[in-house]
Amino acid sequence: MKVFVLGTGGWGIALAMLLHHNGHAVTSWTFFQEECDLLHRERANEKLLPGVRIPEGITVTTDMSGAAEADLVVMAVPSFAVASTAEQLSRIVPAGTVIVNVGKGLDSQHGYCRFSETIDRAMGGRNPVVALTGPTHAEEVARGVPTAIVAASASRAAAELTQAAFMNDTFFRVYTSSDLVGCELGGAFKNIIALGAGISDGLGLGDNSKAAFMTRGLTEIARLGVTLGAKQETFAGLSGVGDLIVTCCSMHSRNRRAGILIGQGKTAQEAMQEVGATVEGYYATEAGYRLAQQQGVSMPITEAMYEVLYNGLSAKEAIRMLLGRPRRGEHEEVWFH
Numbered sequence: 276m277k278v279f280v281l282g283t284g285g286w287g288i289a290l291a292m293l294l295h296h297n298g299h300a301v302t303s304w305t306f307f308q309e310e311c312d313l314l315h316r317e318r319a320n321e322k323l324l325p326g327v328r329i330p331e332g333i334t335v336t337t338d339m340s341g342a343a344e345a346d347l348v349v350m351a352v353p354s355f356a357v358a359s360t361a362e363q364l365s366r367i368v369p370a371g372t373v374i375v376n377v378g379k380g381l382d383s384q385h386g387y388c389r390f391s392e393t394i395d396r397a398m399g400g401r402n403p404v405v406a407l408t409g410p411t412h413a414e415e416v417a418r419g420v421p422t423a424i425v426a427a428s429a430s431r432a433a434a435e436l437t438q439a440a441f442m443n444d445t446f447f448r449v450y451t452s453s454d455l456v457g458c459e460l461g462g463a464f465k466n467i468i469a470l471g472a473g474i475s476d477g478l479g480l481g482d483n484s485k486a487a488f489m490t491r492g493l494t495e496i497a498r499l500g501v502t503l504g505a506k507q508e509t510f511a512g513l514s515g516v517g518d519l520i521v522t523c524c525s526m527h528s529r530n531r532r533a534g535i536l537i538g539q540g541k542t543a544q545e546a547m548q549e550v551g552a553t554v555e556g557y558y559a560t561e562a563g564y565r566l567a568q569q570q571g572v573s574m575p576i577t578e579a580m581y582e583v584l585y586n587g588l589s590a591k592e593a594i595r596m597l598l599g600r601p602r603r604g605e606h607e608e609v610w611f612h
């Protein structure tokens with residue numbers, strides 16, 4: 276297959292390498308000339324993927340026109356660039372070409388809609404869209420570490436084409452899912468909880484604290500997700516709890532690392548600057564907070580995160596706020612006596 280990958284951040288490069296390894300003809304596109312020059316010169320990005328060499332067989336360009344001939348287009352750009360990149364693509368890519376989005380977040384310029392909706396709107400509803408999402412740090416995929424992921428779409432054929440393109444029998448296993456809503460929302464909202472889990476670590480709290488935070492975090496993101504049309508069971512899968520675990524526990528996670536710095540006393544802006552790459556959880560927190568308000572869904576952890584990130588509440592105050600909430604049952608239980 277001819278595959279056109281947009282974005283040469285860590286994830287775009289790792290996926291281009293995987294697709295090349297799987298035998299496809301891969302072109303990687305970047306918005307930035309300096310990034311393109313660096314990749315031509317060094318065939319590596321030591322900051323993003325230390326020790327990883329990018330095969331010569333991958334073409335790197337700033338020219339998007341090659342996307343016209345691709346059998347599959349992969350979008351690996353940060354959330355703030357999804358809408359503008361999809362607009363550019365819509366003038367190039369013919370109807371019917373499958374577009375796979377691998378970014379995690381929501382579109383704040385269009386009422387916090389999901390990226391598949393943003394892409395679908397930009398493409399005029401002419402192209403099947405797939406979300407490829409799960410517990411997948413680029414640093415590990417680029418080294419061939421065994422990994423599993425989900426290809427979710429409203430189109431079974433598009434999900435299966437994506438599965439066939441990305442899957443191999445040595446280190447990359449791809450499942451399909453028809454729950455596009457649940458997979459996209461799980462991927463976007465777990466970053467809120469990962470930032471908070473990092474704060475817990477940065478404050479030096481214990482394993483109990485983090486387990487409680489992750490579990491109650493998953494409960495509330497699933498609650499909002501189901502209200503927005505997701506299936507509950509998706510949050511127990513790779514794109515839900517799977518991605519939550521890897522992001523809350525790994526030092527590869529930009530969200531967790533930013534959270535650790537905030538827990539140690541840095542402001543959100545200072546922490547993001549120090550991490551030096553997109554911290555999607557910052558934007559996802561605002562999206563989750565606004566959507567929860569619109570839908571009337573209770574999300575105490577997201578609310579506390581919003582106060583810390585946007586209104587200067589201290590992390591310690593946020594913990595007091597969460598622990599001081601009224602008593603309640605763990606689930607919406609029915610008691611018989």
Ligand SMILES: NC(=O)C1=CN([C@@H]2O[C@H](COP(=O)(O)OP(=O)(O)OC[C@H]3O[C@@H](n4cnc5c(N)ncnc54)[C@H](O)[C@@H]3O)[C@@H](O)[C@H]2O)C=CC1
Pocket residue numbers: 281282283284285286287288304305306307310351352353354355356359360377378379380411412413414552553555
């Ligand atoms: N790094 C990882 O391990 C994973 C990242 N993701 C998601 O993939 C998305 C991309 O993340 P990363 O690859 O880590 O890189 P990143 O977030 O550091 O993105 C940087 C790349 O995005 C592109 N870009 C930046 N601004 C742009 C603009 N205005 N227009 C077009 N392109 C632009 C550039 O090629 C740049 O290298 C994020 O949403 C992230 O959450 C998902 C799974 C794993």
Ligand SMILES: O=C(CO)COP(=O)(O)O
Pocket residue numbers: 379409410411412469518521522527528529530531553554555
């Ligand atoms: O989504 C990811 C892993 O699945 C990447 O997480 P970070 O953006 O926190 O690095």
